Amino acid sequence: MSRSDSPGRRLVLASNNAKKLKELQALLGATGVTLVAQRDLGIAEADEPHHTFVENALAKARHAAAASGLPAIADDSGLCVDALGGHPGVQSAHFAPIDRNPADDREAHRARQDAANNARLLADLAGADTRRARFVCALVAVRSADDPEPLIAFGRWDGEILAVQQGGGGFGYDPLMYIASQGCTAAEMATEVKNRLSHRARASAQMVALMREVWQLG
Template sequence: MLHLPQNTLVLASNNSGKIKEFNTLFDSAALPIQVIAQGELGIADAIEDGLSFIENALIKARHAAKQSGFASLADDSGLCVPLLGGAPGIYSARFGGEHGNDALNNQTLLEKLRPLRNGLPISAMFVCVLALVRHAEDPLPLICQGVWQGEILDEVRGAGGFGYDPLFWLPELGKTSAELERAEKNKISHRGLAMAQFKQVMLASM
């Protein structure tokens, strides 16, 4: 059973793009939970030194729980390109060398893929891992994972979203992630899929 202290959940992120998506997802999920971004509590980002999405999500969730005293939910997500051995992977936010510089990260990805294309589609996947801890030393955290399959274009398209969204092509829709309406994206994205799992578990536990 998952019992949240005072029904308050700290979102372990200071990424404005992620916070907007999570607020929309929580609103649509209609869960009886008050969500507070860690920045509202003056909590700085944790040092992410794990080697996987799961490890980093847990590091962030435990950090926020320790600093706040509340149950905490962390997201660790990124883009994985099999042709690059899974890169950018856990380094997605700083792939270009500067943390959070979306334009530089996209440019770096395009440069690394340019000599490998050979006129063929470049498959890729967005991965999202959610980790919920009820307290900082929770021995049984809740882990949810979503994977979104797509391809990488050779130039950016669309003005919405954030991160690698302008390069992430969805062949079945004929659009990039950056060209989707937010509601449409939240239904099919890696974060939306992970959040759907999270909602099912939370509703079953209340």
């Protein structure tokens, strides 16, 4: 594909998460692309009915591309635990269903959800022979909604689930995810270190290489 046939430099990010937008923009900056959040274009979030990260990421990217008429990128990520057969997997963010409190803002609700998810994970792992787990990220980019050749990148970050939470940084399962190579949990890690080693960073590095090779960006 020639440079003149490559996608434009604006990509719609199929997410309304401002932190994810900032993180992915930094990670993909070497390609010269500019990410635009889908909500800034009035695009609603897509359904995520699938059982795998790749299928959900592809569904979100296609949805954003169809609604905007622009190339789009999406990720789907979560925690896979060996003793639980790979779960919580794509249900990681809502592993323990909770009722929404009308008084909660987005951050307060997320904090309650994280606490419930971590409590359920510890309960489900009680007595388990192994606590091996990994954070997983699938990152998918499409030139259009019907692109027959989506770019698909995948990142894994191996660790072990502790019995007690450690660290006040990060979010989600970070306080329980012990990374042996760093001697601490993801929640105890400096942000710049985490962003260099994480599953999303690894998937993003693959995506940069794919965008350069296939889309001839950067």
